[in-house]
Amino acid sequence: MSPEPDPDPIGVRFEPGVVFATRYRMIRRIGRGGVGDVWRADDLVLDIPVALKVIHSTAPEARARILSEVRLARQITHPAVCRVFDIGEAGGDLFFSMELVRGDDLSALLKRVGRLPSEKVIDIGRQVCAGLAAAHAQHVLHRALKPANVLVDDDGQVRITDFGIAVTGPDTAQHTRTAAPDYLAPEQRVPGSPLSERTDLYALGLVLYELLTARHPFAQSGAAARPPRPSTLVPNVNPQLERVVMQALSPDPRDRPASAAEIAATLSDIDARRDTAPVAAAAAGRQIKTRGWLAWTALTSVVVALLVVSLFFLSPGVRTLTAQDTIVLPISTTPPASRSSTGRSRWRSRSRWSSHHS
DSSP, rough: OOOOSOOTTTOOOOOOOEEEETEEEEEEEEEEEESEEEEEEEETTTTEEEEEEEEOOOHHHHHHHHHHHHHHHHTTTTBOOEEEEEEEEEETEEEEHHHHHHHHOOOHHHHHSOOHHHHHHHHHHHHHHHHHHHHTTTTTTTTOOOOOEEETTTSSSSSEEGGGGGGEGGGSSSSSOSSSSGOOOGGGGGOOOOOOOHHHHHHHHHHHHHHHHOOOOOTTOOOOOOOOGGTTTTTTTOHHHHHHHHHOOOGGGGGSSSOOHHHHHHHHHHHHHHHHHHHHHHHHHHHHHHHHHHHHHHHHHHHHHHHHHHHHHHTOOOOOOOTTTOOOOOOOOOTTTTOOOOOTTTOOOOOOOOOOOO
């Protein structure tokens, strides 16, 4: 998580160095939300740095729900889901400690580099889908997915966080609006309507759209039935990725993909086709070169043969060939345009989060 500057320390409930809940030494605040703060802290029991989320002053029913839901989130074990280590209450506050991710959330990343190229969006989307699929397999919905809740570490690995305000599958008919209003699915705007895995997929579509275009799909049109296609706003959008995003943004949940695993498979297929294209092109190039070499060798052999025969018949006093005579035809094994591969290979490094401004 990237540190959040705190120009006004007045009102901060903790100070660096304070030990909270007899276990966590507070280092610095790295995030602030509507119901609490996130601190970088040292876990004195596990002896590791953690992200500690402290939730202030909630009603008893809300406290019970949050505790229950964070316990559920602890059951999700997947590389793309931020691990939850501990949960409890201290000094009238709820808290839970999480894996400390050294990197940025997608919201900060967009502000820093602008929109991302399709290949990066595919990679992020595939990882997020894998994490959501793991949560859905435990019958846990996130229902609050947004760019700020998706972290990307320095190696480009994704972590979904804030499952602490998720809801379980059987209880989806009763829900409150805990997600950011801009990332609510249509069914979340209707009190009492049932939620499903496809509710999270709608939020995923919003996130991927924003990564592709650096703008929210409804930034100008409001909650329109269908946002403009990303390719009408920015160039070089992968058409298959665009189809996935637009399907996820279908107002009717029944028109969205069936599951996060289905979207992950589609995105992986796009990745595989892109990765094999250079190999196929190289193979075709080698085949063309081989054909050219064979044709050149055959032509060289014919020319040399004609030259030898001409010299034989045109030279005076040359005896007639007999059955014991031998004609030697030199055949080159190297085409005239051969190239040594030594020293030709190039290693080109790219910034993992290079911006893509066209």
